Amino acid sequence: MTMTHFPAEWLKGESLGETIACELRLAIVDGRLQHGDKLSENRIAADFGTSRSPVREALKTLSGEGLLRLERMGAVVVGLGEAEIQELYDVRFMIESFVQERMAGKETGALIRVLEQTIDRMELAGKHRDIVAFSFEDFSFHEAIIAAAGHDRVMQLWRHIRQLVMTVMLLTTGEVFAQGEAKVAAVVDKHRAIATVLKSNDPAKIREGVREYFADSYVTLRNSLPEGERG
Amino acid sequence: MTMTHFPAEWLKGESLGETIACELRLAIVDGRLQHGDKLSENRIAADFGTSRSPVREALKTLSGEGLLRLERMGAVVVGLGEAEIQELYDVRFMIESFVQERMAGKETGALIRVLEQTIDRMELAGKHRDIVAFSFEDFSFHEAIIAAAGHDRVMQLWRHIRQLVMTVMLLTTGEVFAQGEAKVAAVVDKHRAIATVLKSNDPAKIREGVREYFADSYVTLRNSLPEGERG
DNA sequence: TTCGGTATACTTGTCGACAACCTTCTCGTA
DNA sequence: TACGAGAAGGTTGTCGACAAGTATACCGAA
The missing domain is CATH 1.20.120.530 (GntR ligand-binding domain-like)
Known part of the structure; x- marks a missing residue:
């Protein structure tokens, strides 16, 4: 069961930040992003074709869910084993x-x-x-x-x-x-x-x-x- | 017991966003901001003399703590009765x-x-x-x-x-x-x-x-x- | 070889600006 | 007067840029 994208109907009307958060969350939960991986705001923003603002919001959200830790230098994935x-x-x-x-x-x-x-x-x-x-x-x-x-x-x-x-x-x-x-x-x-x-x-x-x-x-x-x- | 400022030593090294969050939190908890009050990012940014970015972060944090609700138009204080x-x-x-x-x-x-x-x-x-x-x-x-x-x-x-x-x-x-x-x-x-x-x-x-x-x-x-x- | 210092590239925190949207007030019309 | 259209002001979401700080790579000296 591969599910590379979050169901589009679940994020209808959500902000870009929410959308990115959902996609990243799915990537972490299904293992595409693994424990210890380092994420950079710039990198993710480039991947999603947005500026850093929504990415920043998404990372903060995911950090709040405990899926990653925000450190001085980049966010490291905690993962969900x-x-x-x-x-x-x-x-x-x-x-x-x-x-x-x-x-x-x-x-x-x-x-x-x-x-x-x-x-x-x-x-x-x-x-x-x-x-x-x-x-x-x-x-x-x-x-x-x-x-x-x-x-x-x-x-x-x-x-x-x-x-x-x-x-x-x-x-x-x-x-x-x-x-x-x-x-x-x-x-x-x-x-x-x-x-x-x-x-x-x-x-x-x-x-x-x-x-x-x-x-x-x-x-x-x-x-x-x-x-x-x-x- | 009036305590208009958050203890400075508790937020040494914290980011501006954290600082603003702490000050706003204290204002809500001690009642200076009351249930139903509407907050505007612009207004708060002006009050603290910063840009909207840290304010935005602070409001998101406080919203996560349930002290206020982020609505379409402004954030409304939930308060702590x-x-x-x-x-x-x-x-x-x-x-x-x-x-x-x-x-x-x-x-x-x-x-x-x-x-x-x-x-x-x-x-x-x-x-x-x-x-x-x-x-x-x-x-x-x-x-x-x-x-x-x-x-x-x-x-x-x-x-x-x-x-x-x-x-x-x-x-x-x-x-x-x-x-x-x-x-x-x-x-x-x-x-x-x-x-x-x-x-x-x-x-x-x-x-x-x-x-x-x-x-x-x-x-x-x-x-x-x-x-x-x-x- | 190994160690120390510097340069470099990359990171985040913050800023000001703009567009899209919503609310509200005002003004013209019935 | 009552009502609807439209302007005006305010709000958020997003953007690109800059400064400050940090890890890394590299280079020279011992």
């Missing part, structure tokens, strides 16, 4: 645990409806083998849950990793699709399970459901990336 | 819980030594009534713990709020000092308690210690800001 992806799942787990446990007492009817719609669209995208649509719905599912908590500052944390999560999902979805329809269906089911425990409004069930989801996700991921994809 | 500060404590609690529980099994000797040194310096700064030094040690204490976990991505999350936390500490420390020596000593003791539970290496004790620390911190905060300080 297996350990880093595990860490990303740790953080997602931490955030979703916090958010979902916090939602135990609240009215979740509206959220549940949105989630079920999202899952249906996800299932449909799975049938059409539409990687971009599928991963987008997957992403939307989790973002909807986090947004529903109404915790501005946790939402802010999420904003710092959302694009990265989206990009990682885009690539892992490709791997999942390559493993056949059963695997795709399993992913859909996992989301239905989350929606179900959320509907139960039982804190213990929710906590366990989230824990299970992420434990399982990491296994899926680990199987998806047998050896390549090192960043 | 009581609810937002509570949320900030939520996030700190979430991060430190994750980090400290994760540290239960590890060798913490080196960390403990650093923490004890830090607490000693904190106590000394308290005796000298040195607000800047005291809050800096307070900040260093928590950052040292988080850094010791060795979890790059959680550290990355921390980076997004560290400056904000530092600024909030700077102001709350002023309030604490105003409440007399006993209160200052209590804050020092709370840190000693954290170091102690960490030394115990007992997960349950650690979890409870962290919980207690933050529960207490929020009470302290609430008492510190009786009605003013709205952002």
